[in-house]
Amino acid sequence: MSTVGTALNRNKEKTTATLTEMCSVRVGPTMFGMPISHILEIVGSARPQPVPLAPGFVGGLVHYRGDVLTTVSLRQLLGLPPKDGPQDILVLENAGGCFGVLVDSVGEVLTVSSVDHEPNPSILDERRRALFAGAYKLKEGLLVMLDPMRLDPMRLGAARVA
Amino acid sequence: MDELTREFLIESQEGLDRMERCLTDLEGRPNDMGLLGEIFRSVHTIKGTTGFLGFKRLEKLAHAGENLLGLLRDGKLSANAPIITGLLQLLDGLRSILRSIETEASEGEGDDTVLIDRIKDLQVPSQAQTPVKAQEQAVQAQAVASASAVLGPVPTAAAPPPPGPKASETVAEPVAAAPVASQHVPAAPEAEHEHIKATVQAGSAAESTLRVDVTLLNRMMNLVGELVLTRNQVLQATASDPNMTMLSRRLDMVTADLRESVMKARMQPVSNIFSKMPRIVRDLSQTLGRRVRLQVEGQDTELDKSLLEAIKDPLTHAVRNSLDHGIESPDVRQAAGKDPEGTLKLRAAQEGSHVIIEVSDDGAGIPVEKVRQKAIERGLITAERASQLAERELLQLIFLPGFSTAAAVTNVSGRGVGMDVVRTNVEKIGGKVEIDSRPGKGTTLRLRIPLTLAIIPALIVRSVNQSFALPQGALSELVHIPPAQAATAIEWIEDAPLYRLRGKLLPLVFLDRLLVPDGERREVTDRDNFIAVLDAEGRRFGLVVDGLADPEEIVVKPLSSVLKDIGLYSGATVLGNADLALILDPGSIAMKAGIALVAEEENAPAAVGEDENAEAAKGLEYLLVEVSDRQAAVPLADVLRIEQLPVSRIEYIGYRPVLNFEGQLLPVEDTGGVLASVQSDPEAQIIVVVCREGNRHVGIAVSHVLDVAAGGDLFEAGAGQRASGVTLLKNRVTGVVDLGGVAPLPAQENAPMELSSVE
Numbered sequence: 001m002s003t004v005g006t007a008l009n010r011n012k013e014k015t016t017a018t019l020t021e022m023c024s025v026r027v028g029p030t031m032f033g034m035p036i037s038h039i040l041e042i043v044g045s046a047r048p049q050p051v052p053l054a055p056g057f058v059g060g061l062v063h064y065r066g067d068v069l070t071t072v073s074l075r076q077l078l079g080l081p082p083k084d085g086p087q088d089i090l091v092l093e094n095a096g097g098c099f100g101v102l103v104d105s106v107g108e109v110l111t112v113s114s115v116d117h118e119p120n121p122s123i124l125d126e127r128r129r130a131l132f133a134g135a136y137k138l139k140e141g142l143l144v145m146l147d148p149m150r151l152d153p154m155r156l157g158a159a160r161v162a
Numbered sequence: 163m164d165e166l167t168r169e170f171l172i173e174s175q176e177g178l179d180r181m182e183r184c185l186t187d188l189e190g191r192p193n194d195m196g197l198l199g200e201i202f203r204s205v206h207t208i209k210g211t212t213g214f215l216g217f218k219r220l221e222k223l224a225h226a227g228e229n230l231l232g233l234l235r236d237g238k239l240s241a242n243a244p245i246i247t248g249l250l251q252l253l254d255g256l257r258s259i260l261r262s263i264e265t266e267a268s269e270g271e272g273d274d275t276v277l278i279d280r281i282k283d284l285q286v287p288s289q290a291q292t293p294v295k296a297q298e299q300a301v302q303a304q305a306v307a308s309a310s311a312v313l314g315p316v317p318t319a320a321a322p323p324p325p326g327p328k329a330s331e332t333v334a335e336p337v338a339a340a341p342v343a344s345q346h347v348p349a350a351p352e353a354e355h356e357h358i359k360a361t362v363q364a365g366s367a368a369e370s371t372l373r374v375d376v377t378l379l380n381r382m383m384n385l386v387g388e389l390v391l392t393r394n395q396v397l398q399a400t401a402s403d404p405n406m407t408m409l410s411r412r413l414d415m416v417t418a419d420l421r422e423s424v425m426k427a428r429m430q431p432v433s434n435i436f437s438k439m440p441r442i443v444r445d446l447s448q449t450l451g452r453r454v455r456l457q458v459e460g461q462d463t464e465l466d467k468s469l470l471e472a473i474k475d476p477l478t479h480a481v482r483n484s485l486d487h488g489i490e491s492p493d494v495r496q497a498a499g500k501d502p503e504g505t506l507k508l509r510a511a512q513e514g515s516h517v518i519i520e521v522s523d524d525g526a527g528i529p530v531e532k533v534r535q536k537a538i539e540r541g542l543i544t545a546e547r548a549s550q551l552a553e554r555e556l557l558q559l560i561f562l563p564g565f566s567t568a569a570a571v572t573n574v575s576g577r578g579v580g581m582d583v584v585r586t587n588v589e590k591i592g593g594k595v596e597i598d599s600r601p602g603k604g605t606t607l608r609l610r611i612p613l614t615l616a617i618i619p620a621l622i623v624r625s626v627n628q629s630f631a632l633p634q635g636a637l638s639e640l641v642h643i644p645p646a647q648a649a650t651a652i653e654w655i656e657d658a659p660l661y662r663l664r665g666k667l668l669p670l671v672f673l674d675r676l677l678v679p680d681g682e683r684r685e686v687t688d689r690d691n692f693i694a695v696l697d698a699e700g701r702r703f704g705l706v707v708d709g710l711a712d713p714e715e716i717v718v719k720p721l722s723s724v725l726k727d728i729g730l731y732s733g734a735t736v737l738g739n740a741d742l743a744l745i746l747d748p749g750s751i752a753m754k755a756g757i758a759l760v761a762e763e764e765n766a767p768a769a770v771g772e773d774e775n776a777e778a779a780k781g782l783e784y785l786l787v788e789v790s791d792r793q794a795a796v797p798l799a800d801v802l803r804i805e806q807l808p809v810s811r812i813e814y815i816g817y818r819p820v821l822n823f824e825g826q827l828l829p830v831e832d833t834g835g836v837l838a839s840v841q842s843d844p845e846a847q848i849i850v851v852v853c854r855e856g857n858r859h860v861g862i863a864v865s866h867v868l869d870v871a872a873g874g875d876l877f878e879a880g881a882g883q884r885a886s887g888v889t890l891l892k893n894r895v896t897g898v899v900d901l902g903g904v905a906p907l908p909a910q911e912n913a914p915m916e917l918s919s920v921e
Contacts, residue, residue: 049628049742051728051731051744052626052628052677052678053730061725061734063736066384066387066719067719068719068721068735070724097722099722154723154724156724157723157724157727
């Protein structure tokens, strides 16, 4: 990960800090992007163990490098029906360690420019406005930016209680 | 905080711990030069380093103490009780500043002049009149310091301070300090000798030991756990490949060794907490006017660091209790014909996979009558019910919340903590507390602590199509109710499911209904029901699950706070088949399901099996089995599980019957000839009771499992000695199976590979 990080930094220096490398992921019909500098690892085709009585956004537990990782399910967060079969997991870091984000599938890495970025449109519902951090207008379509901070289960848990 | 300060804090705290130990010892041996030297060094090192780091307040206080200690070390003063008290106060003062540095990175605003003056006053030998005020004395000491070569040998009342300050002010290096000090102090050459020797020893100890961050150890433990899991999978995957057998067996061995070493690295001797006790005993016995002798046994017994931390408060509380309520004042003791000096005994010993820690006193014991009254007064139990309880049961009432008069719960020193908190704290780490008291003879509190927290034995249960791990510490027995019997065996009062366990109503909690409250309800008659009878923090209930798997040693992994907040799970684990399982927390489940504490529960008029219950309190519980028409008993605590299997599963090494259980060999004891009697019929089912014996497992072949009952002690006529090997079960004398007598398998043959099946 650190190599990617430095590569990214070098990029930034050269191009006046406007390009970001995004890992594209698909959840339902939408393409999302997560800055790759925030991703520790991608775990393919996992089957998380459900946790009865857990808050709705929790996608279950997976075994990750000797630890038990709590995952956040984007489908459940967005109110989409659960997906059958294995899902991919983005492993992210938070204050308390790591957590996973469950997505349908992980796509390629795209380089996006801040010139193409626009904030969340007002027609999105409140829940989505809170989760998304705007979108990039690409040739292939819109890439909705995900903010890793907003997906932190601790934060989601606190928001749920409040 | 920078590395240097952190290092300083750790070193100083260790130094002060050492000093505390020495101070309490010093009371008994006031002229022990070694002790005085050690104490002096602790304070001196702190002073030296603080000057360097710029902690002025700390330096001033340490300096004052050093002066006094210098006099003591040089034999100019002898350590009496007020001096030791003063030094203990100094110790507390230093500790509180260190604590403030640790938490706030500054020394804090406190004023130490009172303490410093006190220490200065102590420097004047009590028989001599104080010729100068403390203030002047300090000035003088400084003046003297520059001219100590002249003043040093003059033995006037004002003179004592010089050698100390001179020695330490000029040189901060502890190694160099000793020779300088001795120059002025020809009276104590042995002190110098001691010092140099100790310095050399400290040097060599530092080379062979290393300070390691606990988080690193935790991480190592975690990785070893991971390795264990990977090994299990490798073993399964390579079982059929003969070329891999040697390799995977080697992996198996190395992993086991590694796991043991890492666990050992986390172990610390109980002396780490025992050593705090002399001070507590000293202070308390002075305040309470008791005379107490502290005996400590088994200091070297080791326990996982986190567990040691966890039992510190309960243990401190137990010691306080013994002094406060146990040991009587000297005149009362004398009147009762006892030694006016009471004895408080701390004992630690390892028993199998547990460490037993006992706090016993030879005091008045717990007045059972008072306990009964107080429990009734506080509404913990009805008068009617109280009159039916046996003494031993009444004693257990002191563990109920609300029994203690204390209001506050979280005081570090243990003050104001009731016995219920002692129990909760110990049970939280999978331990158990027992109390035993005899009026006039004394009280013994016994803590049973598992060796390690990171790996615990658990029963794997199934519910809502998932596996869950149930810690075995809370599990007392399992009951199977087949679908056909479920309609009658499980009874209901409105919505509350109940089961009659040996005549007594046991509240039931259906795990599936608890976990998926609005899921579709399967009827109990549609499926097998397994009731796990649990005792958790004083709450007794049956947890109904759909299925049972094998017990496993599980590696506990922490959960994220979001999931911890659900309150039902204490962690998660990875099972041998690489599945994840959540670890159920029986205490929280009981609370969530509204299971009341046992004593309240017993207020219910439902208690039918009263006699049996009273009997249960008397002795150990046994599993009553039938072996070829004879009855025999197996201590229930040793029973791991009961297996029913076809007799064809039994294989033989030579003439010895063994059971190949998932690659592990279990020697099967068949003294009753159960196996022989069914040998002709390969379809026949036999029952094997799997027991724990030391650190191995053995199986006992039996014809039937009859019941669980409490055994009564039997005494040999005339001898008055407890007869061993027999017990009184249901009013019949029953032989107890001697598990230790089951011969171990030959070591070389203890591998699946060399197993030859001779039928």
